[in-house]
Amino acid sequence: MNLDARIPDGPIQDKWDTRKFQLKLVNPANKRKYRIIVVGSGLAGASAAASLAELGYAVDCFCYQDSPRRAHSIAAQGGINAAKNYRNDGDSIWRLFYDTVKGGDFRAREANVYRLAQCSVNIIDQAVAQGVPFARDYSGLLDNRSFGGAQVSRTFYARGQTGQQLLLGAYAALSRQIGLGTVTMYNRSEMLDLVKVDGHAKGVVVRDLVSGEVRSHAADAVIIATGGYGNVFYLSTNAKGCNVTAAWRAHKQGAGFANPCYTQIHPTCIPVSGDHQSKLTLMSESLRNDGRVWVSKKQGDKRLAHEIPNDERDYYLERKYPSFGNLAPRDIASRAAKEVCDDGRGIGDTGLGVYLDFRDSIERLGEPAIKARYGNLFHMYQKITAENPYKQPMRIFPAVHYTMGGLWVDYDLQSTIPGMFVCGEANFSDHGANRLGASALMQGLCDGYFVVPYTIGGYLAGQRPGAVDTNHPEFRKVEQEVEDRTKRLLAVKGKRTVDDFHRLLGKTMWDGCGMARNKAGLEQAIRDIPVMREEFWQDVKVLGSAETMNQSLEKAGRVADFLEFGELMCRDALAREESCGGHFREEHEIEGEAKRDDENFAHAAVWEHTGEIHNSIRHQEELVFDNVKLAVRSYK
Amino acid sequence: MKVKLHIWRQSKKSTRKDFKQDGKMVCYEVDHVSPDMSFLEMLDVLNEDLIRSGEEPVAFDHDCREGICGSCGVMIDGVAHGPEKGTTTCQLHMRSFQDGAEIYIEPWRASAFPVIRDLVVDRAAFDRVVQSGAYISVNTGAPQDANAIPIPKPDADKAFDAATCIGCGACVASCKNASAMLFVGAKISHFAHLPQGKVEREQRARNLVEQMDEEGFGNCTNQYECEAVCPKEIPIRVIADMNREFLRAKAKEE
Numbered sequence: 001m002n003l004d005a006r007i008p009d010g011p012i013q014d015k016w017d018t019r020k021f022q023l024k025l026v027n028p029a030n031k032r033k034y035r036i037i038v039v040g041s042g043l044a045g046a047s048a049a050a051s052l053a054e055l056g057y058a059v060d061c062f063c064y065q066d067s068p069r070r071a072h073s074i075a076a077q078g079g080i081n082a083a084k085n086y087r088n089d090g091d092s093i094w095r096l097f098y099d100t101v102k103g104g105d106f107r108a109r110e111a112n113v114y115r116l117a118q119c120s121v122n123i124i125d126q127a128v129a130q131g132v133p134f135a136r137d138y139s140g141l142l143d144n145r146s147f148g149g150a151q152v153s154r155t156f157y158a159r160g161q162t163g164q165q166l167l168l169g170a171y172a173a174l175s176r177q178i179g180l181g182t183v184t185m186y187n188r189s190e191m192l193d194l195v196k197v198d199g200h201a202k203g204v205v206v207r208d209l210v211s212g213e214v215r216s217h218a219a220d221a222v223i224i225a226t227g228g229y230g231n232v233f234y235l236s237t238n239a240k241g242c243n244v245t246a247a248w249r250a251h252k253q254g255a256g257f258a259n260p261c262y263t264q265i266h267p268t269c270i271p272v273s274g275d276h277q278s279k280l281t282l283m284s285e286s287l288r289n290d291g292r293v294w295v296s297k298k299q300g301d302k303r304l305a306h307e308i309p310n311d312e313r314d315y316y317l318e319r320k321y322p323s324f325g326n327l328a329p330r331d332i333a334s335r336a337a338k339e340v341c342d343d344g345r346g347i348g349d350t351g352l353g354v355y356l357d358f359r360d361s362i363e364r365l366g367e368p369a370i371k372a373r374y375g376n377l378f379h380m381y382q383k384i385t386a387e388n389p390y391k392q393p394m395r396i397f398p399a400v401h402y403t404m405g406g407l408w409v410d411y412d413l414q415s416t417i418p419g420m421f422v423c424g425e426a427n428f429s430d431h432g433a434n435r436l437g438a439s440a441l442m443q444g445l446c447d448g449y450f451v452v453p454y455t456i457g458g459y460l461a462g463q464r465p466g467a468v469d470t471n472h473p474e475f476r477k478v479e480q481e482v483e484d485r486t487k488r489l490l491a492v493k494g495k496r497t498v499d500d501f502h503r504l505l506g507k508t509m510w511d512g513c514g515m516a517r518n519k520a521g522l523e524q525a526i527r528d529i530p531v532m533r534e535e536f537w538q539d540v541k542v543l544g545s546a547e548t549m550n551q552s553l554e555k556a557g558r559v560a561d562f563l564e565f566g567e568l569m570c571r572d573a574l575a576r577e578e579s580c581g582g583h584f585r586e587e588h589e590i591e592g593e594a595k596r597d598d599e600n601f602a603h604a605a606v607w608e609h610t611g612e613i614h615n616s617i618r619h620q621e622e623l624v625f626d627n628v629k630l631a632v633r634s635y636k
Numbered sequence: 637m638k639v640k641l642h643i644w645r646q647s648k649k650s651t652r653k654d655f656k657q658d659g660k661m662v663c664y665e666v667d668h669v670s671p672d673m674s675f676l677e678m679l680d681v682l683n684e685d686l687i688r689s690g691e692e693p694v695a696f697d698h699d700c701r702e703g704i705c706g707s708c709g710v711m712i713d714g715v716a717h718g719p720e721k722g723t724t725t726c727q728l729h730m731r732s733f734q735d736g737a738e739i740y741i742e743p744w745r746a747s748a749f750p751v752i753r754d755l756v757v758d759r760a761a762f763d764r765v766v767q768s769g770a771y772i773s774v775n776t777g778a779p780q781d782a783n784a785i786p787i788p789k790p791d792a793d794k795a796f797d798a799a800t801c802i803g804c805g806a807c808v809a810s811c812k813n814a815s816a817m818l819f820v821g822a823k824i825s826h827f828a829h830l831p832q833g834k835v836e837r838e839q840r841a842r843n844l845v846e847q848m849d850e851e852g853f854g855n856c857t858n859q860y861e862c863e864a865v866c867p868k869e870i871p872i873r874v875i876a877d878m879n880r881e882f883l884r885a886k887a888k889e890e
Binding site: 047050051054065066067068069070071072074075084086122124125126127128129130131133134135136137138139140141142158159161163164165168171172173175176178179185187210237239240241273274276277278279281282379380383384386449450453495497499541543544548549551552 | 647673680684688695697703704706722723729758759762768769770771772774776777781782783786787789800826
């Protein structure tokens with residue numbers, strides 16, 4: 001497997017300019033002869049599809065939702081980082097770059113992160129020009145707030161729905177191109193496989209989720225922007241439909257999958273209330289700007305929050321990390337919550353929760369100020385829990401939120417399959433082992449607006465446009481495989497529902513490969529998952545037919561892929577004998593903090609599929625740190 | 637808790653005007669409901685029961701389950717998104733219902749939103765309205781610095797209030813005329829309050845209104861049902877904004 005990241009030479013500040021100059025160009029008159037498939041319509045997919053169409057390419061875009069506006073980027077609450085330094089508080093591209101590399105626990109590729117920080121400023125300009133209504137202060141200028149893992153205020157936000165506003169901006173740009181006829185949009189269409197011709201990605205096979213028809217689409221290049229795989233845990237803050245299928249199918253066709261074990265557990269989610277729970281709801285990290293996290297100093301304390309006096313409260317983040325306090329990065333805040341709960345000091349009936357308390361801020365700033373900042377989040381919390389967070393502290397607990405691992409890409413965002421590019425959460429490149437808050441929106445839009453529209457031209461310039469169409473036998477073959485698989489799912493006619501299996505897999509993953517991992521637990525999960533997979537194919541019950549809308553069938557296909565992917569994730573976690581960022585191995589710690597092993601693990605682990613998951617080969621891309629000194633990541 | 641549900645079941649996409657022949661209401665009982673469940677989690681329980689008993693589950697649209705993607709939405713006892721104000725179906729909880737309640741669940745009804753299956757409808761008409769001009773024509777890479785044009789906070793706030801629309805379609809479903817004016821008004825109002833949106837304002841107002849009519853949405857007769865059910869509580873003033881922008885555009889045309 002060729003893992004040459006093809007990073008341009010020269011100082012890090014000049015690398016992106018160097019590459020842009022090196023890339024071959026496609027003549028404007030020839031651009032319309034090239035067709036590009038974009039799978040996914042979230043921030044990365046929509047921004048890529050729109051930008052490519054603006055350049056003149058013919059674009060086909062696919063999403064499984066009924067409208068591109070519904071992709072799960074929409075749910076991001078807190079904000080988007082950019083090194084604008086509008087606050088005059090010492091921010092710079094270099095500082096955003098440094099914070100992101102450090103926040104990722106020194107497991108990201110320096111050159112990519114630097115480009116991300118450079119492009120961050122353009123994203124805000126672009127979004128404002130599209131009419132994205134970011135928060136402003138009374139001068140009419142843009143407002144900022146601070147976020148976890150940073151000591152400057154560089155986060156732009158739109159109340160508690162920054163994701164929706166940015167996605168609506170990208171969706172509007174995409175809609176403009178659809179209206180102009182340069183993008184053909186396929187709603188309710190799910191990619192079920194990739195088609196390669198002579199080793200190059202030349203198309204996809206999709207299922208129309210309304211008619212059930214399986215169809216081929218050919219193109220000169222394919223962009224995968226299908227998000228993360230957090231739903232392997234069943235319960236996560238992802239949307240119900242989020243899945244690994246597109247990425248996993250591409251992996252099985254030869255794309256390297258990097259660092260699948262890097263998953264982010266977000267510290268501030270609403271705790272689980274019962275077995276019926278279908279998903280978890282995030283409470284934006286921005287709440288930690290004004291909320292203080294605490295539990296009782298006493299174990300098993302059953303008193304109500306207001307009955308516990310100040311000196312009997314343990315504000316454990318402020319105590320352990322005095323310089324960052326409640327704004328400690330996500331992985332650290334999550335583990336600290338687990339630690340106090342493991343110590344028997346968790347709150348609520350389950351003991352799996354901690355308080356996020358606004359009492360002091362309300363005293364200091366008044367209820368109206370807090371309401372202006374977080375009103376919609378408080379409202380949402382109250383709707384879900386029937387508790388009033390202005391009067392009693394919120395109860396929160398960590399939950400699966402984001403996945404830093406993904407398909408391996410080089411500096412140009414091209415995977416190990418030529419012609420297949422990967423953008424946004426679906427790739428692995430920029431966040432290392434832990435993503436900082438407000439960086440996902442930044443990365444998705446950076447990839448889609450400012451990186452892939454350039455780099456894909458470099459690939460296309462070497463390809464003859466329209467060289468392959470869907471009459472090529474390879475399309476027939478893949479279509480047949482997809483149809484056979486669908487028929488097999490319907491033919492099992494067993495006794496257990498798809499959700500039964502998904503819940504079981506989720507529990508196995510959470511227990512074995514969750515917030516803290518160890519050898520025995522991972523080995524157990526690696527034994528259990530193949531058994532579960534076998535049972536699935538013998539006992540799953542999917543009703544209805546393949547020729548109509550069939551939501552159980554859609555789910556079954558996705559869970560079948562999670563049942564394969566989960567095993568690879570555990571194998572990756574087992575092989576990484578260190579702790580870094582979101583990957584915490586209990587065997588590797590110093591006083592409860594992650595202990596990295598830079599000598600042996602300063603690399604991205606990239607898996608190659610060879611037929612059976614247990615035979616997958618682990619390759620390495622060594623990470624070189626020329627600009628940031630490898631150091632113990634301290635937020636004390 | 638125990639609830640008795642009457643749910644619209646339909647196996648094929650609607651093709652005729654008289655929808656009553658396309659499907660029927662079917663009664664189900666669900667008996668292990670917790671008050672902490674969301675309405676959709678209650679439907680999940682029903683569906684798991686149905687699959688086990690060999691009956692095809694009820695199809696319904698849903699995705700984020702946190703009230704922002706706009707996928708979900710059904711008529712609950714004749715009210716779009718059910719009894720709680722400012723709440724999507726996914727954020728409605730069973731504690732809003734009595735134990736033993738009898739609940740009627742139907743899809744959005746509008747000729748511009750044909751039913752695809754059970755509770756799933758086709759809302760592509762909304763996308764086509766947006767494609768007709770609900771955007772600012774700026775190519776990637778073209779803009780100036782984000783702080784180059786200050787926008788007075790009250791204007792920015794008004795734009796934001798309109799921009800919170802999640803495109804769920806409750807406004808259309810609740811209107812006796814199946815009018816989409818709250819949706820279209822929100823799009824127009826969002827851009828009308830921003831300096832960046834002013835360049836294309838006439839064209840935008842004309843195109844959106846024209847496309848809205850072409851899709852078969854009805855007119856507004858000031859019943860305010862849309863505002864009452866909107867999960868994002870978008871104010872009816874956006875329809876006034878739309879009318880003003882449209883009239884202004886027409887006047888300039890003469």
